Amino acid sequence: MQGSDPKDAAPCACAPKTVREAREALRAEREKVHKAQAEARAQRVAEALAPPANLPGKLGLLFAVLIIWWNLYQMLPGIARFATQSLLGLDLASRLGSSVEFFLYDTPKVLMLLALVVFGVGVIRSFFTPERTRRLLAGKSEALGNMLAALLGTVTPFCSCSAVPLFLGFLNAGVPLGVTFSFLIAAPMVNEIAVVLLYGLLGWKVAALYMATGLAVAMVAGFVIGRLKMERHVEDWVQALRAGDAQGAQPQEELSWAERLNAGAHATRDIVGKVWLWVVLGIAVGAGIHGYVPEGMLASIMGRDAWWSVPAAVLLGIPMYSNAAGIVPVVHALLEKGAALGTVLAFMMSVIALSLPEAVILRKVLKPRLIAVFFGVVGGGILLVGFLFNAIW
Amino acid sequence: MKIEVLGMGCAKCKKLAAVAAQAVQELGVEAEIVKVEAVKEIMKYNVLSTPGLVVDGQLKAAGRVPSLDEVKGFVKQAQGA
Known part of the structure; x- marks a missing residue:
């Protein structure tokens, strides 16, 4: 089928008629390869990020998340103070400063606690339909x-x-x-x-x-x-x-x-x-x-x-x-x-x-x-x- | 095929109806999707929590929004039967 059928020849570089066509075909081919590579990469990333299907894998992931959770939770007061004082330049004793620090500390703290407990309760609830x-x-x-x-x-x-x-x-x-x-x-x-x-x-x-x-x-x-x-x-x-x-x-x-x-x-x-x-x-x-x-x-x-x-x-x-x-x-x-x-x-x-x-x-x-x-x-x-x-x- | 979504108009019921519509479309199956909102009708299937999914008169899931793949599975299963 070496270029005998124009329909088949169109997307590949096998039967170029002019130099420009050849170049274009080549570029299209390269783009296709790039795209395929990018897709494969994206898929590998998605696979790596997707939760593992088996139980040991899940438990390992859970354990890792819990350690990160715990460390982050410990750091929250310091982060809130640092953000209020150094990043925003507010006095912690001022009204605005104390409001902002309160907000910056409590929001992540409560959301983190919520995520942890909702997960635990979600597992417990699977027993109680x-x-x-x-x-x-x-x-x-x-x-x-x-x-x-x-x-x-x-x-x-x-x-x-x-x-x-x-x-x-x-x-x-x-x-x-x-x-x-x-x-x-x-x-x-x-x-x-x-x-x-x-x-x-x-x-x-x-x-x-x-x-x-x-x-x-x-x-x-x-x-x-x-x-x-x-x-x-x-x-x-x-x-x-x-x-x-x-x-x-x-x-x-x-x-x-x-x-x-x-x-x-x-x-x-x-x-x-x-x-x-x-x-x-x-x-x-x-x-x-x-x-x-x-x-x-x-x-x-x-x-x-x-x-x-x-x-x-x-x-x-x-x-x-x-x-x-x-x-x-x-x-x-x-x-x-x-x-x-x-x-x-x-x-x-x-x-x-x-x-x-x-x-x-x-x-x-x-x-x-x-x-x-x-x-x-x-x-x-x-x-x-x-x-x-x-x-x- | 007849697919019924049981629920008194909650957010999850709408989501389930959308999932069901997508499943039917992707499978290319001819199906009628009906939202059942009357309590009396819902209770005929003896569900305790909504949303519920009924395919050809058979209750497939209740109290949650099944995933697209799951719904496709239900539809295929009903087709085979």
């Missing part, structure tokens, strides 16, 4: 069921957008109404993001307190709702559905450890990718309060002596809709300026656990009376937590 949780809760007695449901709520993957199918699926499988509510209250309120942020910004004591009281509110509120015998205030079509069977769930395949690590990495990318902006905004607001609001200014309106500040905080929290990532840095700054811990915890719980969008979603399956009871009981529990901590802290 909603289906498995439902099996564990079906047919449980009330008090024990409420406790178990609240605890499982913290580790079962949950997104408020699937609250309704989950609610229906639980009832359908014979999980009591009150126990279902314990789960639904705990799942968004006591989550890893809230706990990590509280730990990172306010220390382990506040984080533990929040977790313990959040679980207690979920258990007790669910128990009370169960005692009130509100079953008939679930929408009628839901009750009809309950008579049906609970068959046809998807087959459950057992995951390998490599897949569980993948799930953790996936969760990290997913969640950190979603909340990082909230964290940055929240810390920016917090940094502003840190630098510019005078010490003790909030003591009179949010301090422990202002008893009315607790109900006010709960009420204020209902229309506010934010996730833990945005609210904790603000809470941190409020506390620093003299707000009482109980008031602030109540505010945070109310913002996260009670929201109007949630009421709108639940309205599809609950009659208004049950929604009112839900808000009343959970709000009451949060109020109690607030008063309790203001009294003893």
Whole structure:
């Protein structure tokens, strides 16, 4: 076929008619080779960067990342000080300087903590599918069921957008109404993001307190709702559905450890990718309060002596809709300026656990009376937590 | 072939619908992609978490957005059956 067919000859340099054509053909050939080489290089780089498929490789990568993480984490205070003082030329004692240092230190610190914990929780969650949780809760007695449901709520993957199918699926499988509510209250309120942020910004004591009281509110509120015998205030079509069977769930395949690590990495990318902006905004607001609001200014309106500040905080929290990532840095700054811990915890719980969008979603399956009871009981529990901590802290 | 995406309009449901559309297009399969947003319809498949993916009446995944390759696998599997 040596150039006999012009179509075949076009891209290669085998049958040049003129010198210019030959040169062009040669250049095209060279470009093709370059491109192929570049592609091969890019592929090698991609292969080197891609997570290894086997478990030992993954564990090795995890170990390396953890060492880098730890060293970087240790260096954060120094980096923040250096950046504020030397790079930006700000005085650390000045208002702007202290705000900027606060922001430069807290933002990477919280994001790093978040990435680590979300990964760990992502791996743990691969053991707790909603289906498995439902099996564990079906047919449980009330008090024990409420406790178990609240605890499982913290580790079962949950997104408020699937609250309704989950609610229906639980009832359908014979999980009591009150126990279902314990789960639904705990799942968004006591989550890893809230706990990590509280730990990172306010220390382990506040984080533990929040977790313990959040679980207690979920258990007790669910128990009370169960005692009130509100079953008939679930929408009628839901009750009809309950008579049906609970068959046809998807087959459950057992995951390998490599897949569980993948799930953790996936969760990290997913969640950190979603909340990082909230964290940055929240810390920016917090940094502003840190630098510019005078010490003790909030003591009179949010301090422990202002008893009315607790109900006010709960009420204020209902229309506010934010996730833990945005609210904790603000809470941190409020506390620093003299707000009482109980008031602030109540505010945070109310913002996260009670929201109007949630009421709108639940309205599809609950009659208004049950929604009112839900808000009343959970709000009451949060109020109690607030008063309790203001009294003893 | 009929592909249903179960979900009450969350961000992940839209993403899953997009992945399904791409899978179908890349495989060159004739398929109708339907978004199922009514709770009653969703509950027929007994899913606890959305988004859910149903291919020819069979639930393939729930509570997550499967990867493009995975969805292609589901489609091929349904084709073979």
